[in-house]
Amino acid sequence: MPPPNTLIAVVGPTATGKSELAAQIALRYDGEVVSADSRQIYRGMDIGAAKPSAEHLAAVPHHLIGMADPREPYSLAIYLRQARRAVADILERGRLPVVAGGSGQYVWGLLEGWQVPNTPPSPEVRAELEARAAQIGASALHAELAETDPEAARRIHPHNIRRVIRAIELRRTAAGPPAPMRKEPPPFTPVIIGLTLDRAELYRRIDARADAMMAAGWLDEVRALVESGCSPDLPSMSSHGYGELARHLQGELDLADALRATKTRIHKFARQQRAWFRADDPRIAWFDASSSPSAPLSHLANILDAR
Numbered sequence: 415m416p417p418p419n420t421l422i423a424v425v426g427p428t429a430t431g432k433s434e435l436a437a438q439i440a441l442r443y444d445g446e447v448v449s450a451d452s453r454q455i456y457r458g459m460d461i462g463a464a465k466p467s468a469e470h471l472a473a474v475p476h477h478l479i480g481m482a483d484p485r486e487p488y489s490l491a492i493y494l495r496q497a498r499r500a501v502a503d504i505l506e507r508g509r510l511p512v513v514a515g516g517s518g519q520y521v522w523g524l525l526e527g528w529q530v531p532n533t534p535p536s537p538e539v540r541a542e543l544e545a546r547a548a549q550i551g552a553s554a555l556h557a558e559l560a561e562t563d564p565e566a567a568r569r570i571h572p573h574n575i576r577r578v579i580r581a582i583e584l585r586r587t588a589a590g591p592p593a594p595m596r597k598e599p600p601p602f603t604p605v606i607i608g609l610t611l612d613r614a615e616l617y618r619r620i621d622a623r624a625d626a627m628m629a630a631g632w633l634d635e636v637r638a639l640v641e642s643g644c645s646p647d648l649p650s651m652s653s654h655g656y657g658e659l660a661r662h663l664q665g666e667l668d669l670a671d672a673l674r675a676t677k678t679r680i681h682k683f684a685r686q687q688r689a690w691f692r693a694d695d696p697r698i699a700w701f702d703a704s705s706s707p708s709a710p711l712s713h714l715a716n717i718l719d720a721r
Contacts, residue, residue: 416443416510416718421501421602423450423513425521425691427684428464429619430609430703435710436514437470439607442711443510443718446475448500450515450524453653455493456484458639461632462655464623477504484650485643489580490519491532497524498600505602518690519569519577525604529596535580536587543579552578559585565595571686576652605717607710608691608698615704620680624655628673633659654679 416422422445424436436447449455453463457480465471465479477500482488497513497520504511515521523530547555552575559582560567566581611619636659644651646660655676662672691698699717701710
């Protein structure tokens, strides 16, 4: 068994096999998986969010999968509160928490102990900022954020318009100047495993998985969400694929164009993930996802045996 208060995190770009490796680690070390994926949190987003397979869900307890209503607001602050509660419960029962996901803010917020204010959204401010973003563009809005909250601007990619808007919204609705990001040491010791692929192979896997998702009924999944009241303008529907397929259902995009745009967005997302999980980060032990799957498990065994 791993030493007490150990946490394993499996990180890296999308389509590298993080869910599969996390399940293998949990099976080997009597663990439970805690998702760190900003789309797997939503109910009804199963195919397009690449949720763990039914076999993995049956074999290993998973947390923070399909528990949020996609029509309701969800934030980093809510995620951190729920994830910390799940990790504490797993540790108290003497089991191993295995965090798996590619949402950089979720992962580092949990591992680094970020203290994020749970400020409710302001629909008026958000609508104003969305209109301004459409007028001046994402990069210009990010530059405005950098003028008032440089620390937030450093954390958020300029093209992640939804998070840029949220950061400016928080700045405007807060009383006084923005406080520096507080971090409190988490009550666990993380061991971080990273999975990576060369760009050509990663893009090939992304495209093949998108095709497989379509064959598995992704379009019908989006149709069901829209019919249940999920507007394409909701934050939950901003994930790659859901918005594009919703626009196809509304007659705005040809299906082939929607799928092509989806693949392009996922390629871009994977590049953004590399910025969150850097190849030169000494905290992360990187492994090629196309090589032997036993390599990260052997490395993990050596690390845990040495503690």
